[in-house]
Every structure is written in structure tokens, then in C-alpha cells.
Amino acid sequence: MDAVRTAFDVFGIAAVAYFAALNLTYIAFTGLAWRSLMAHLRARRFSGVNEALASPLTPPVSMLLPACNEEACIVEAVHSLLALRYPEHEVVVVNDGSTDGTVARLTEAFDLVPVDKALRDSVDTRAVRGAYVSRREPQLWLIDKENGGKSDALNAGLSAARYPYVCAVDADAILEEDALLRVAKPIIDDPDLVVAAGGIVRIANGCIVDRGQVLDVRLPKSRLATFQVIEYFRAFLVGRVGWSRLKSLLIISGAFGLFRRDAVEAVGGWRTDTVGEDAELVVRMHRHMRERDEEYRIEFVPDPVCWTEAPESMRVLSRQRRRWQRGLAETLWKHRTMFGRPRYGTLGMVALPYFVLFELIGPVIQLASFFVLPVAFVFGMLDVAILVAFAIVAVLLGVLLSVAALALEEFSFRRHLHRVDVVRMLIYAVVENFGFKQLVDFWRLQGLVDVVRRRKGWGDMKRRGFAALTPVETIRLDSGPPPSESVPVVSASESVPVASASGSGRDRAVDEPVQRPSEFLRR
């Protein structure tokens, strides 16, 4: 009995210490993210995005779009990429052995014709069956290859890319029209230093989407997807902003990430033996650079630039979370020699230990308490008053951190303009502590079990396509363009003849069309 009590006491102390460390880290990160976001927002006014758009010195980018059975959304995804505001970019779609109508839909929509295509041999991939180019959009390529997984498809895209930067995008991602400019900003600023940059990913379920653009940001109708909106705020606005600030960003989302091509080639491209290929590549790039004592930066851009479809069913969400946890475990295991090594800076000394302690084995510790507590209660070793008080503190801390993440969004990008959505988010920030978070922990635990059982594969994620998610007929076409912070700039060539050719306009004859500068501005 004494042994059980001692074990329980030890577990209790460890659990409280773990809880305190985890939440103190979250609070510190929230503070860090706050400072970082405010500085970013101030700098955004002078970020020179419009100048970069008009500049011939902005580096060209190859967009890589791996697609496997994506017939529901592939055409819209390509339209969205082609419509990006960027001085020079090409789109390389890589068909990864689709068995549905992905290639047929692309061929029909963009008038693709077969061509020979020279591919670099810097990274090995499965056999490429053919290449196609669009007659309508000469900057659109399709590489058709045997199925080898997302990483293999990205590597094939890397081999086909013409430009010095590549941007990996998911087929179900919707990019804002200046997304590429914004995410390329760190590279435009510091091309010698920045080897990769990632953007924020947000949930598009419920939003009104038309022609590959999010017109109106709304919360999903699905409760499960709404919980994920809050989760994403915490993960991106707090977590990634914080890690980026500490120069230890471990993950650039596979949905939207920009990389210097030669840096990716130097580390061998995306690995095909992990389901966490996005994080693994970033960690490998960190490792490669640090082992060579090369100065570099991997940046996170907190502007909301990429929208994606979140799972709305338990089955699909559970698979996604199990896969993420497996990917994390695989990445951490592959790079275990970096742990606690000062050579790898904050990455080895802080970030990797954090990810092991709180992200990898966190679900084990958190869910273990649900088994230990009833046992302790049965054996009379539990002070119920303390337990209840502790539970209240835990829930309130969870609520506070979620509300703080919402506050970050409200004070920064404020994309949810409907008041009812803000109220709903506040409610969900409270409710998620009673079941949803525990459910996610359970799936993550299952992910760890999958690792132990050496389970492989991605599982399926059926896309509904955004046309199905958002009834297009509800778009209010009379509501004008979506809100934008940038003032439309008329180029000098447009403005000069209209505004200044007329001078003050006072000398003109009465029957001439009046061209006072004020009329130009009124227009």
C-alpha cells in the first residue's frame, strides 16, 4: 500500500510540475507572440509589398502542387495559383499516379499538351511518365508520374522547377492573391540569409469562396471544424510566431511553404519515408546549416495567406491527428542526435526538448492522469477538494490561453468581421476544454501507438472541394471587394496623363471633357 501511495505521490508531483512547465511555456509564448505580431503589423505598413510586385528584381518562384486523386479541387487550385499577384512565377502540378480524373480535368480546363521536359537529377523520384504544358497558360506545367507519395511528388516538382525558389502548396489550399508576395517577403528582404519561409494556414470551412478566393471569412457550421479554428489560432499565432522569434521554427506547413531550391537540393529534398515530411525537411535544413556553421534563417510570416479545408468528421480528423503525431515522432527520432547539443543552438537546447516533452509524450502524461485519479480515489489517496480546485485552474488556464490567442487575432489581422462569429469563438474557446482537447490527446496517443506498431500510410482525406463547402449562390456580389488594408496604387504611368496633363483644369474650354485631378480621384 505504501508503495502505491509513494507512486501516486511521485506521479502527482511530476504531473503538477509538468502542468506548471507547460502552461508557463504557453504564457511565455503568448507574450513573445504578442510582441512579435505587433512589431510585424507596424512593419507591414512599410513592407514594400506593392513595390516588390512592381519590381523586376523580385526573385521568380516555381509553385509545386502535388496532386493525388484531387479531381474535386484541382482546377480551382490551379486557377488560384495562376491568379497570384507576383511578378514572375510558374505552376508545376505533379500528378502522383492519380486513379481518378485529375489529369483529365486539368487537360480539359487548361488545354494541356504533352512535351519533353528536362528534369534535374539532384533528387531521386519514382518514374516520370510524361510532362505537359498548357497552351492557354504557358507558365503551367503538369508532371505525370507513378505514385510515390506527396514527398516524392514534391521532389519531382523540385526537379522540374525552373526558378531558384520553390513554393510547396497543397491542392486543397486557397491562397490569398498576395500570399506569395507576403510569404516571399523575408526572402526578398534577405535573399542571402533566408532559406525557407512559411505562412499561416487558416480554416476555410464556412467561408465564402469564389474562383479560388476567400470573399467573406465566416466560421464553419460544423462544431468540429470550429474547434479547429481556435486550435489553429493557438498553433500559428502563438506557437509558430513564438518559435520563429526564437529562431527555432520546426515546422513550415506542407500546405504552403517557400524554400530556396538549392538549399532543399543540398539536403536531398523531401524524405519519402515519413508522414511528417514538412517538419522533417525543416529540421534537416536547420541541421545541415548548423553543422556547416552557415548563417541562415527560417522565417514564419503571420499574415493570413493560406486557407485550407479542415476535417468535419471524427473519423477523418482522428486519422489526421494520428498521422501528425506519427510524423512528429518520426522526425524527432530521425534527428535525436541533435537533442541537448549546444551546437544546434536554441533548436537543440530548447525546441527539440520541448517537442519531445510536451508535444510527443504530452498526451501520455495528460491521459494517464485520467486513469491514475480514479485509482487514487478508490484507494482513498485523493483529496477531492484539491482535485476539483486543480481541475478548475487547469480549465481556466486553457480558457485564458485560447482567449489570448483570439485576442491576438483581434488585435492583429481581425479577419472574422461578423460579431456573431467572435461570440461563437469565445464560446468554443471555453467549451473545447470539456472534451475536444481530451479527444485530440487520445488521437495523438493512438498516433504514438501507431509508431510503436510501425504503422505506415496516410489514410484518406476525402475532399469536398470549396464549391461544395460554400454555396456560391449566396455570394453577395453587390458587397464590393473583400476588405483590404492596402490602398490601391495607381502606377505613375496611369496617373500622370490623367492627373497632370490637365494641370488645374481651369484653362480648358467649356465643351471639353473636364479633367481636373479631383475628378480622377473621385473616380
Added chain:
Amino acid sequence: MVQALQLASLALALAATAFVLVLVLRRVMLSREERERQAVEERLRDDALALVDGDDVALPELHRHEAAIFARMLARYSRQLSGEPRENIARYFESGGHIDHQIGLLGSRRLWKRAAAAATLGDMASPAAVPALLDALDDPARDVRAAATRSLALLGAAVAVEPIVEALAARRVQRAVGGWALMQIGAPALTRLRGLLRHDDSAVRATAAELIGLVGEASDSAELIGLLRDPSAEVRAKSAHALGRLGAGQAAAMLRGALGDRIFFVRAAAARALGQLADRPSIPALVHQAQTDRFEAAQAAARALAELSPAGLSTMAALPTGNVHLREAAGRAEIL
């Protein structure tokens, strides 16, 4: 223990409630501010437009926040205008002491205030701000330097060309912003850029060559041809690229020589330039490069051949010696 946890709960509950209240208040405040701004802009728009037109305007007495909204409105207009209307706006800001105020803010300890002032001075359109903005190009913060570069371009300050090119070469100003700025300044920038082709720093020479390729004329080719023998590979490549863009036919012979450069990206740039110049005598050398060189240089040569002789390229691509670079370029040429 229980008491401590109760206190912690209370503190957390209060903090969460405070957060929620702040969020609600902020929403209300922002909505009110926006309504006020729209109302003030609506009321003052005619005065602002009359001022832009150069009419005599008797402005009503403005409160401080109204004056700020009015100034922002004019600054926004100035970004869309040039010539006399912009000068009218500048006169308003000069006479109201706004320029001096913003120049004073360039000395602020806070980075974002300096950057905001540097950006605002460009929108205020007054040439009186140029000396202060030139100083701001040496600011320790990149955002301030970028904002100053942008503003100097909006003011058309030819005197800023040399410092901007030097800042570009030293990576103190972003390439995209610096390049845009020099293109905005346009013809006046050209004279100074030509001088920089003889600069001691190879990075400055390379940047100047690149920019002349964008804003220069065919008559600039003589100096650029000389740079094809520069010790810096970067300068040789940028010069080749510029010569192609400028359509400098007299550079063809030297560019053909550059196909034998020991650095691959110089060979690639020379191939691209020869394609742009439609230099048919270079075809054999380009075919050789497309068939034997490393990826980037071979691609550039094949694409150049597609511009020079699409029909000939198709024939060569169909031969057993035609490699994938030739076939790709031929295929694209046929389709496009």
C-alpha cells in the same frame, strides 16, 4: 493548497474576463473610430479635392484628430497623382509644418515611428524632405531604410541614385524595393548608374549593370561590353543579361566569347542574351552548349535556340544527338 488553487482560479477567471472585455471594447472602439473617420472624410473631401486642383481653399478650423484624418487623406491622394496636383499637396504640408514635424520624427528612438515618418514624407510629396530621407538611408533599421528608399523614389530624387545603388549592393536595402525605386526615378537615374559601372566594389558594378539593363538604352552597351571581361563573374553575368535586354547587337561577338566562360551562370546569361539578340552566328555554339553543358546553361542555350530558329531547333531535336533540353525547347516553341 486548496486556498492557493482557489486564488489562482479567481485570478485566471478575472484575467479571462478582462481579455473578453478588452476584445468587446476594442470592437466597439474600432467601429466608432471607423464611422468617425468616414464622416470626417466625407465632410472634408470637397476641400481636399479643391486643394488638389489648386483652388483657394479656406479650410474650416480642424480639431487635431480631424487634421490628422485630412492629412492622411491627402497623403493617400498624392500616391495616385503626379505633377502639379502633387505639388499642391506638398505646398499644403509644407505650409502647415507637417514636413518639419515628420523630419523631426525621423530622429525618434522608436523604430516604427522613424519608419512611419520616412514613409509619410514620400506621400507628402515635398522635395524639402530629400536631405533628411538621404540621411535615413543610413538608419540602423532596415524598415526605415526601405521606407526612405520608397519615399525618395516617389519624390523622384535623382540625387538618391548613388546611395540607393550602394545600399542595394551592400544589401542594406531590399533588392525589390531598391530596384523599384530606381525604375521610378527613371531617366535621371541612368546618368548616375553609368558612373557606377566603374565603381571599385564589384557588387555595386553588378547592381548598376543589372539596373541599366532595365532602364538603360542601347547606347549604354559600350561600357557593358567592357564589363564582360570583368574579374567578377556576377558582373559578367549581369552585363550579359543587360546587353540582351537592351538589344545591343554590337555585343554579339563578345557574348559568343562569353559562352566559353568558366562560370556556368555567365554562360547561361550569355546564351539568353544571344537569343534575345537573334544572333544566328552563335547557333553552333549554342547547340554545343545545349548538348554538353550543365543543366542551367544547357536550358538557357536551348531556349535561346528556340528564339533564334524554331524550325532548325525542331530538326536538331529530332536527331539522335538531340537531347532533352533541345526537345523541351522545341516542343514549347511549337506549342506556344
